[in-house]
Amino acid sequence: MRIGIVGLGLIGGSLGLDLRSLGHEIFGVSRQPKTCEIALQRGVVDQASVDLLLLAKTEVIFVCTPLGAIQSTVEQLVPYLQPEVVLTDVGSVKAAIAQKILPFWGNFVPGHPMAGTAETGIEAAQSRLFAGKPYVLTPTDKTPPASVQVVADLVKSLSATLYQCSPAAHDRAVSLISHLPVMVSASLIATCLQEPDPETLLLAQQLASSGFRDTSRVGGGNPELGRMMAEYNQAEVLRSLHGYRQTLDRLIDSIETQNWSAIEQTLRQNQQARPQFLNPM
Amino acid sequence: MRIGIVGLGLIGGSLGLDLRSLGHEIFGVSRQPKTCEIALQRGVVDQASVDLLLLAKTEVIFVCTPLGAIQSTVEQLVPYLQPEVVLTDVGSVKAAIAQKILPFWGNFVPGHPMAGTAETGIEAAQSRLFAGKPYVLTPTDKTPPASVQVVADLVKSLSATLYQCSPAAHDRAVSLISHLPVMVSASLIATCLQEPDPETLLLAQQLASSGFRDTSRVGGGNPELGRMMAEYNQAEVLRSLHGYRQTLDRLIDSIETQNWSAIEQTLRQNQQARPQFLNPM
Structure with a gap:
């Protein structure tokens, strides 16, 4: 052709x-x-x-x-x-x-x-x-x-x-596993950069290792691409972000109320479920 | 010795x-x-x-x-x-x-x-x-x-x-670059697992690629370790999580108000700043 x-x-x-x-x-x-x-x-x-x-x-x-x-x-x-x-x-x-x-x-x-x-x-x-x-x-x-x-x-x-x-089904699924990770990861880096104490920020930079590297990768990537995801898929990205915020609030609540077993249970479910999202590279 | x-x-x-x-x-x-x-x-x-x-x-x-x-x-x-x-x-x-x-x-x-x-x-x-x-x-x-x-x-x-x-300085810095990533990443997986529509969840699993893989790695890791981070470093993990929530809320607000340039600016700052957190592997 x-x-x-x-x-x-x-x-x-x-x-x-x-x-x-x-x-x-x-x-x-x-x-x-x-x-x-x-x-x-x-x-x-x-x-x-x-x-x-x-x-x-x-x-x-x-x-x-x-x-x-x-x-x-x-x-x-x-x-x-x-x-x-x-x-x-x-x-x-x-x-x-x-x-x-x-x-x-x-x-x-x-x-x-x-x-x-x-x-x-x-x-x-x-x-x-x-x-x-x-x-x-x-x-x-x-x-x-x-x-x-x-x-x-x-x-x-x-x-x-x-x-x-359908285009709509695609945009909803991709907002969860591609666009949400970018927003979540971007907020992680931005939170670190907002650390008011310069000594804490410097020590954080010195001690950051593979966990930070991986979790921050997509949030430190192409700014235009991240913006376009939000702009072109606004409704679905917002739906994913609101769901994420609820999850995060529950986690914060579990830590505030010292409900350690709830945290461990969530992490255990994550550990079991994550392989289903790992396609061959 | x-x-x-x-x-x-x-x-x-x-x-x-x-x-x-x-x-x-x-x-x-x-x-x-x-x-x-x-x-x-x-x-x-x-x-x-x-x-x-x-x-x-x-x-x-x-x-x-x-x-x-x-x-x-x-x-x-x-x-x-x-x-x-x-x-x-x-x-x-x-x-x-x-x-x-x-x-x-x-x-x-x-x-x-x-x-x-x-x-x-x-x-x-x-x-x-x-x-x-x-x-x-x-x-x-x-x-x-x-x-x-x-x-x-x-x-x-x-x-x-x-x-x-000092132990306190360590715990504050590490809460930002090690414990916060675990909580952020764990909430990402948990959000996907809470997707109410089974077809969307299946499609999300099928389409997940390297962005999801990297961002979800530490949140899908050892459940006891994640729980212990929260339990033993409660005050600092909560401080980091509250800072993160504010950042996330600002991002959600920017998307809701279609303030695309604010998002692009945050992502640009992230892209510039991230290398300072990347120590040699």
Whole structure:
């Protein structure tokens, strides 16, 4: 197939590497000429350009820009497209994106690969990034089933584990296991930074070890991405945060009332249940 | 030196491996005969026993039991000890432990190595576990300086980074970067488990990836340890949790009022500040 990719970062670049190695012809567009150059050098794409015109003859296009740029990218892209072209995206929120894109392009299959690394950018692109990882497609009632099938087949060819659900179901589940962790982790770092006693803060920095490192990782990550999660998935993120606050209040209450067995019971349930959330890496 | 270790788990076992390789004679005590056997086989100790009498001729003793067993261990140990013996422990809370132990043994140097792995037990013991990691000693006004020096020299011989502060300063700093992460992370898992819709919960489990894995790690760990942190460091853990709750409430308020730039600013400050908490692993 002739496949277009707009946005040649970690996800777009990794898609290019895998899809090209499967024999597809890959056309990549980035705003940065330097990124186009690297994508060609690294074998991520067959052709690259800063001009969306390059995608005029593609059959499927992956929009791999940040969440906030998906709509404007599609608006700019539409004049170049034949009506049968299938668009898909990789944004971490789906209902808001589907709502924004469908008026411009009905042949749109909202998608979300649950894959990432601590690194970003074309330099971080890697083969088989999606292998064994969940990749969700969230067609709406109006998405043509044949278009879903086209994207689903490509996803399966990446050795990803395909899931399909509504945009709303996706956003609710992901608010719990992806967006809530960012907010919880961000609040942890922010709490430490608000420590009023400078000696305590310095000692905390000196003594912080792997527990802090892991718990603070996603809350110390890309600020734009965290903001976009909250902005594009506001209702579900708030629902998760309110649930979290209730849980936290119960924990605080248990500690205040010295109900140690309640704390141990919660921790024991956590320890037993956590493996069900640990998919193969 | 003749060094005793009570409790041959990850920390006690790793201390034995390093101190023995430095030429000390190591006497290990575990409640489990099987653990004594493995400790001898793995070269963690020169002699091992289930009987504290084995430690009668040692000069320094590391008490490496769980927090809740430190006091009773010392009480049982005292009848066997010459008055000049230096006791130290490795518990993650220091003021409550110092208060419990000092009436029984004045020659006590409270300690806390900030080292650990996801694994526990004698099988997980490893050489150089403490190298490059913080190791805090928290003498009180009454701790003999010569005893502090003895333990400090041993800590430095492990290539650990030695810090010294009061038990109260330790407990406050550690509540922020070690105990608070456990409570925050535990509340994250518990919130997911309270999801009332089974389909959402299942999808959340299926889609959970590295962000959830890292943020939930310490909250899905040893339940007794988490409970002990809260119980033995109650006041400081509550202080940290109340600070955290305020931070969380501000974040929720920013999302409710769509103050996206406030969220992005917090995340940007986090991203800039987090490296100051990342000691070499």
